[in-house]
Every structure is written in structure tokens, then in C-alpha cells.
Amino acid sequence: MKNIFLLVFFSTIIFSSCKKEVLKQNVYDNVYYEVTPVTLYTSNAEKNKQKSSLQYISILFSDLFNQNIPGSDLNNIGEAILSIGDKGLANQLILERFLTLPGISIPTQTQMQADLNAFITSTYQRFYLRNPTEYEKIYLKNLIQNDSNITPEIVYAAFALSNEYMFY
Amino acid sequence: MKRRSFIKKAGLATAGTFFAPYILPSGRLFAAAGDRIVNHVVLVLFAGGVRHQESVGQAYLTYQGANSGNIMPNMFSGAMPSSNLLYTPWNPIQGSSLATQGTFFKELEYAQGPTGHYNGHTAAITGNYTDVGTNLAINPDFPTVFEYYRRHNDPAKSAINAWWMSEGLGPYPALNYSKHGMYGPMYGANYFRPYSTFGNIGLDYLNNGLTLQPDDVGRLNSIKNFFDSNFDKSASDLPGIINNSTDKEAIHAFMKDVLNRTQNGTVDFPLPNGIPTYEMTGDLINIQYTWEVLKNFHPELTVINTFNLDTCHSDFTGYLRNMHKADYGVGWLWNKIQNDPVLQNDTIMICMPDHGRNDLPNNVYDANGLRAFDHTSDANSRRVFALIVGPPNKVNQNLSLGSAGNPVGQTIDIVPTIAHILGFYDQIPSGMLPGQVLTQAFI
Numbered sequence: 001m002k003n004i005f006l007l008v009f010f011s012t013i014i015f016s017s018c019k020k021e022v023l024k025q026n027v028y029d030n031v032y033y034e035v036t037p038v039t040l041y042t043s044n045a046e047k048n049k050q051k052s053s054l055q056y057i058s059i060l061f062s063d064l065f066n067q068n069i070p071g072s073d074l075n076n077i078g079e080a081i082l083s084i085g086d087k088g089l090a091n092q093l094i095l096e097r098f099l100t101l102p103g104i105s106i107p108t109q110t111q112m113q114a115d116l117n118a119f120i121t122s123t124y125q126r127f128y129l130r131n132p133t134e135y136e137k138i139y140l141k142n143l144i145q146n147d148s149n150i151t152p153e154i155v156y157a158a159f160a161l162s163n164e165y166m167f168y
Numbered sequence: 169m170k171r172r173s174f175i176k177k178a179g180l181a182t183a184g185t186f187f188a189p190y191i192l193p194s195g196r197l198f199a200a201a202g203d204r205i206v207n208h209v210v211l212v213l214f215a216g217g218v219r220h221q222e223s224v225g226q227a228y229l230t231y232q233g234a235n236s237g238n239i240m241p242n243m244f245s246g247a248m249p250s251s252n253l254l255y256t257p258w259n260p261i262q263g264s265s266l267a268t269q270g271t272f273f274k275e276l277e278y279a280q281g282p283t284g285h286y287n288g289h290t291a292a293i294t295g296n297y298t299d300v301g302t303n304l305a306i307n308p309d310f311p312t313v314f315e316y317y318r319r320h321n322d323p324a325k326s327a328i329n330a331w332w333m334s335e336g337l338g339p340y341p342a343l344n345y346s347k348h349g350m351y352g353p354m355y356g357a358n359y360f361r362p363y364s365t366f367g368n369i370g371l372d373y374l375n376n377g378l379t380l381q382p383d384d385v386g387r388l389n390s391i392k393n394f395f396d397s398n399f400d401k402s403a404s405d406l407p408g409i410i411n412n413s414t415d416k417e418a419i420h421a422f423m424k425d426v427l428n429r430t431q432n433g434t435v436d437f438p439l440p441n442g443i444p445t446y447e448m449t450g451d452l453i454n455i456q457y458t459w460e461v462l463k464n465f466h467p468e469l470t471v472i473n474t475f476n477l478d479t480c481h482s483d484f485t486g487y488l489r490n491m492h493k494a495d496y497g498v499g500w501l502w503n504k505i506q507n508d509p510v511l512q513n514d515t516i517m518i519c520m521p522d523h524g525r526n527d528l529p530n531n532v533y534d535a536n537g538l539r540a541f542d543h544t545s546d547a548n549s550r551r552v553f554a555l556i557v558g559p560p561n562k563v564n565q566n567l568s569l570g571s572a573g574n575p576v577g578q579t580i581d582i583v584p585t586i587a588h589i590l591g592f593y594d595q596i597p598s599g600m601l602p603g604q605v606l607t608q609a610f611i
Contacts, residue, residue: 044399053407073373080373082337085344085359086327087408089416093423096377139394150387153378158391164399 041130047167053081055168056091060160063126064098066105088161095160099153112152116141119152127159202591205562205610208515209586210462210470210505211313212498213292215285215335215522216477217543220551222491223521224274229254231529232484232538239492242266242499243519243555254536255489258440261499266519268566269502270557271609275570276577278523283549285478286339288522288579293332293343293471295583295601306339307347311600313583314357315345317469320587320595328415329468330357331461335454335475337361345409356409357469358419362457363450365423366430375427385417418465426460435460438500449490451476455497459504466510468590473522480525484538502557516558516589520582524549552579556609563609577606585609 041047051059057077061069069077077094084090098104112119120140124132132140144150159165221227228237228249237249241260244267248257262269280297281287290298294310311319314330334340345356364370380388396402411419429435436459437445438452448456451474458472474494480487498519505511527548529539543549554577556563570576580603587593588605 047399048401050401076369077373079337079364080369082341083359083361083364083370085332085341085357085409086411086416086419088410089420089423090374092420093374093377096379097373097375099378100376133398136398140391143391143394147387149383150391151384154380154384154388155391157378157380158388158395161388162392162395162399163402164395167399167401 040125041128044128044130044164047164050167053087053091054078056166057081057094059168060095060165061098063160064104064106064156065101092161095157099157106156107152109151112144112155116144120144123155123159127156127165202594204591205589206514206516206558207590208466208468208470208511209589210458210472210501210515210517211292211582211586212501212517212519213289213471213473213522214477214494214498214519215289215473216475216490217283217285217288217480217523217525217549218477218491218521218552219480219525219541220275220548220553222488224553228252228488229538239488240495242495242502244272254485255492258443258492258496261440261496261503266499266502266517266555266557267568270516270555270563270565271567271569271606273554273556273569273577273606273609275572275575276520276552276554276579276581277575278550278552278579283523283543283545285475285522289340289343289473291579292520292522292582294346295580295603297580307342307345309346309348311346311348311351311355312343312357313471313586314469315348315351315355316583316587316596316600317590317592318355318357319351320592321590322595325468326415327356327358327409327411328418328465331458331465331467331470332357332359333454333458333461333470333472334359334361335363335450335473337364340473353407353409357471358409358411360457360461363453366426366435366457367453370427371431374423375431377424379424422460422464426457436504438497440496447493449476449493451490451494452497455494455501459501462501462505462511463508466508469586480541481530482532482540483534484540485534485536487541513559516556516563518554518556518582518585520554520579521552523579524551551575554579554582554606556585556606562611564611567608569608576608578603581606 054074058069058074080094081087081090107119117137120132120137124130221231223240224244226236226238226244226246228235228239229252230236234252235249238244238246239249239255241248242262243265245265278288278291281291281299287298287300290300290308293312294308295313296310298308314332317330318325318327332344341359341361344359345351345353365374426435435456437448438455439445439447454472454474458470461467462470476490477487477494479490502517505515505517523543525541525543525548526546530542532540534540584593584601584603585606587596593605
């Protein structure tokens with residue numbers, strides 16, 4: 001009886017002391033900018049909702065300037081969009097305006113050419129919130145390498161006006 | 169013999185099956201390109217609620233206990249007020265009134281539905297009365313005149329040929345296409361609200377953008393096409409119309425040009441010589457940029473509105489002033505059209521209010537002690553007019569129709585009339601348009 005009691009006693013001590021401590025841990029293994037941790041899509045097939053005009057503009061502003069768009073600007077841009085029947089055209093004009101504003105975060109032509117792989121990957125992450133596939137990386141790299149007149153602004157504009165950027 | 173008869177009948181039945189869908193309400197087998205009266209129509213919704221008394225009736229201050237007079241000398245014939253002038257008279261730009269340059273429906277009826285602005289606009293643009301609430305920014309139930317025009321013309325017309333230009337926002341941007349299942353945005357019109365598009369907001373947020381040379385546009389499109397080929401969804405659900413790429417580029421270039429000229433102050437103003445630009449109203453701004461669209465694209469169908477007259481709810485003096493200015497704007501626009509090599513002698517302009525205003529005033533007095541008027545669906549607010557002006561060999565000149573208590577035509581007749589002018593009325597399925605063509609206007 002005494003042995004059984006000791007066995008239970010020591011078992012309790014041993015098993016309770018070995019209880020595994022579980023810590024909830026968020027691991028961001030696909031982080032970009034090192035500013036705001038954002039989980040990336042694993043593929044563009046996950047995007048199935050279309051952004052509204054205001055969502056598009058506010059996200060575009062954030063992507064280009066690394067900050068939230070001021071509320072007054074968003075209201076005014078909303079009115080500008082409402083005043084134009086072709087919303088795609090409105091988006092294009094606003095994007096073109098954004099690309100000339102001071103404070104935009106965009107690499108220079110030299111920086112782009114210096115490390116095309118890094119530029120392509122970071123631009124995919126910035127606009128599409130995903131990494132490029134190998135095919136996409138190679139194709140875009142060839143395109144840029146073969147045409148020295150392709151500027152970062154043109155690449156950014158193409159991303160921002162593409163169908164994938166309209167979805168989340 | 170029976171077998172031969174069977175084959176013959178079966179052949180005819182099969183042929184009938186193929187042809188039947190193309191039998192149109194008019195009885196025609198095929199949608200023939202209809203005969204057009206002219207190739208361009210401009211509909212001016214002289215909106216904001218215009219009392220018949222101060223417009224057609226030329227009452228001026230009669231209902232305020234003073235003198236009468238015509239404050240719309242570009243549109244109507246009649247002597248201007250000679251005393252108690254509450255506005256600065258602008259000399260008419262038209263040598264003879266528009267009423268003499270076409271057919272004047274002096275008494276037209278807004279027969280059904282509330283006399284609200286959205287309802288009035290919708291009735292004029294869709295050819296169907298509506299009871300929908302006034303503040304809903306939704307597309308109308310019935311197809312708009314733009315959709316009929318684009319769908320039933322042969323060959324089909326792209327959106328650059330159809331424009332809706334509104335003085336204000338609110339529900340009005342939604343009037344360029346309907347939510348009707350057979351029509352919708354793919355047949356809609358282009359739309360601007362110039363006060364925003366080309367005003368301060370446009371100058372701040374749409375102007376001075378990155379300018380891409382044609383080669384750069386090609387590069388951009390090449391990269392974009394690659395991206396789009398790797399994504400299986402299309403942003404076709406963007407609200408609004410989508411222009412084809414050629415038209416989109418043309419409108420893009422147009423907007424940049426007009427924004428630049430606005431910034432430089434080189435856009436024509438619909439003002440008499442010597443009148444400063446601060447006299448511009450929202451109505452005149454809308455007319456000013458409508459002309460930019462007309463002269464650049466020569467669209468076949470353009471609809472614009474005025475709206476500032478609605479100040480009559482609280483400011484009768486402002487109502488008179490705005491009516492006088494909007495009248496000048498309409499005369500100026502017609503003058504421009506008549507001096508354009510493409511549009512002159514090939515354009516019909518129709519002017520009509522959205523609805524009228526009440527017979528009796530409300531309880532508000534303006535700064536000059538004048539009574540204000542609402543529009544709450546009384547019989548007087550259903551009294552409107554229409555002017556149909558155009559080339560003398562196409563439109564009956566100096567013809568006046570209708571009188572108080574004897575209206576000729578309704579506001580829902582304008583859509584069928586436009587369809588008649590542009591030659592597609594017979595192609596519109598029967599039952600869609602309850603109104604009639606105002607044939608009296610045409611030779």
C-alpha cells in the first residue's frame with residue numbers, strides 16, 4: 001500500500017514537472033519592408049475580392065508612400081473618381097499624379113538595374129503581396145534587361161493598373 | 169408526296185426558327201440602319217425646377233406684386249423687364265430666340281411621379297416615370313437613352329459617342345446607365361461632373377501627373393498584359409463604364425489637355441464680353457466643359473443639366489439670376505455648335521426642365537422680401553416646356569404648340585424623340601418606351 005502511494009506521489013511530481021509550456025508564437029516568415037509585418041499570399045489564386053475605388057486608392061497610396069493617405073485627400077480623390085464615368089481612367093490619372101508627388105518611395109533607374117532580382121521580388125511583394133514565381137521573375141527580368149527605357153515608374157504603373165492589383 | 173410536303177414544311181419551320189428572333193416590333197425582319205434626321209443631339213435638362221410662370225410665362229415679379237418681363241431672352245422671344253431689376257441683364261447672344269429657331273412646346277406635361285429632381289431627370293433620360301426616392305444614388309431601373317442609342321445603332325457606337333455631364337454629384341453620376349438586365353454599363357455613356365473633374369479637385373489630383381510618351385505607354389501595356397495573362401480575373405466589375413483602349417487614350421489625352429488649359433485660363437467661358445469669371449455659376453461651368461467635350465469628340469448624343477435654379481426654395485432673387493445666366497449659357501452653347509464645322513447644321517438641341525415648381529409660395533422670404541417656391545407635385549409643378557431647335561430644313565421653325573390646360577407632349581416623350589432623330593426608334597423593343605415621338609417638330 002505504501003509502495004503504491006509512493007508510486008502515485010512520484011508520478012504526479014514527475015509528470016507535472018514535465019508539462020510542456022506552450023507559447024503562442026506568430027512567425028512572420030514572409031515579411032516585407034520591415035515596417036509593418038504583412039503575411040504574403042502564397043499564390044494569386046487566393047485573391048477573389050475586388051477592391052472598391054476608395055480601397056484601391058488608399059492601398060495604392062500606402063504602397064507608394066509607405067504611409068496612410070490623409071482623410072481629406074481620400075475624400076477629395078473619392079469626389080474626383082465619382083466625377084468620372086470610366087473608373088479605370090480615373091484610377092490611371094490618380095496613379096500618374098501620385099507618381100510625381102514628393103515623398104514617393106520608388107527606386108531610381110540605377111538602383112533597379114543594379115539588382116534586378118531584388119527589385120522584381122520586392123515590387124511583387126509591395127504590390128501583389130506575394131513572391132513572384134520563377135517564370136514571372138525570369139520573364140520580367142528579361143523584359144527590363146532588353147529595354148533600357150523601362151523605368152521603375154513604368155513598372156510600378158503596370159503593377160498598379162493590372163487586374164491582380166484590383167483584387168485582394 | 170407526303171414526305172416531300174413534310175420536308176418542305178420542316179424546312180420552312182427551321183428557317184422561321186432562325187428568322188423569328190429578328191422580327192422587330194416595327195414588323196421589320198432585320199435591324200436596318202434607320203434614317204436619321206441629324207447626326208448629333210444635345211439634350212439640355214434646364215433643371216432645378218423651373219416655374220412655368222417665370223420662364224414661358226415671362227412673369228418675372230408679377231407673382232411678387234411687381235412687373236413682368238422675359239429674363240430668358242436667348243430661349244424665348246419677349247421684352248426683358250424694364251424696371252425693378254434684381255439681376256444684371258446680359259445681352260442675349262442669340263440674334264433671334266431659340267423658340268424661333270425650332271419648335272416650341274409651350275406646355276409640356278410631367279404627368280406622373282413625384283416632382284423631385286432625381287425623378288424628373290430619370291423620366292427625361294429613361295423615358296419612363298419613376299417613383300424611386302430622390303436621394304438614392306442608384307442606377308435607374310429602365311434603360312437610359314444612352315443605352316438605347318448604343319445598343320440599337322448599327323454599327324454599334326462606342327461610349328465616346330455618348331456623354332452625360334451633370335452640374336452636381338449626389339445621385340446624378342448614376343444616370344449614365346441603368347441596372348436593366350438587357351442593357352447596363354456596357355451600353356452606358358461617358359460621364360463628367362466638370363466642377364469636380366476640371367475644378368480645384370481635378371487640378372489637385374488629376375493634373376500634372378506622370379506624362380508617358382506613346383512608346384512608354386506601349387511598354388507599360390506590354391508589362392501589364394503580361395501581369396494580366398498570369399491572373400485569371402478581370403477588373404470588369406469596376407463600377408461604371410469601361411471605354412475601349414482607343415477611346416480611353418483619347419479621353420485621357422483630352423482630360424490632360426483641358427486640365428492644362430484650365431490651369432492656364434485658356435478655356436472658353438460662356439460669359440458676355442467684359443463679364444468677370446467670378447460670375448460663373450455651376451450651370452455655366454457645366455456648359456463650359458460640355459462644349460469642350462462637344463468640340464473635341466463631336467459625340468452623337470450628349471445630355472447635360474443645369475441645376476442652380478433650385479435655390480428658389482429659399483432665394484427667389486437668386487433663382488431669377490441663375491435662370492438668366494443659364495439661359496445665356498444655353499444660347500452660348502448653341503452659338504458654339506453653329507460655328508463648329510462638324511456640328512453646324514447637323515445638330516438638334518432639345519431644352520426641357522426636369523419639372524416645374526409650385527403655384528403657391530412656401531413661407532420663406534429672401535433678402536429682397538420675395539417669396540420662395542418649392543416643388544411638391546402640385547399641378548403647377550407638372551407644367552414644363554420643351555424647345556427643339558435645329559436646321560431649318562429638318563426642324564419646323566417658329567412653331568409654337570400647346571397652351572395652359574392644353575399640354576402637347578410629356579417629358580417621357582424626349583427619349584423616343586431622340587431615338588427618332590438618331591434613327592434607332594424602330595429598333596427599341598416594344599413596351600420599353602411609353603412615350604411618343606414629338607413628330608410635330610420635324611419636317
